Amino acid sequence: MSKRITNTEFINALYDSPDIETKAAAKRIYKHIVDIFKKELSKGNAIALTGIGTISAPKTKARTMKNQFTGGTIEVPSKLQPKMKFSLAFKQTINK
Secondary structure (H helix, E strand, O other): OOOOOOOHHHHHHHHOOOOOOHHHHEEEEHHHHHHHHHHHOOOOOOOEOOEEEEEEEEEOOOOEEEEEOOOOEEEEEEOOEEEEEOHHHHHHOOOO
């Protein structure tokens, strides 16, 4: 199984960039990026990241589900379902 990079490791990787002078600055940048994603996706907007792909949050339909234990029905409201579609160029780059 592949290794999972934690938030701290990601922030440290940002800090390793020559343009970012402190770990605190790297942490602020990371937090700001995440905040932008949350804000835009909650509005239903897609985020196009050139060279990586597109992050979107299409709205699912409200539906009725059956509870397998009781046999009753459950109303599931519509909601935004985040997803990421990677670009072909990005897929080719990581598969070299």
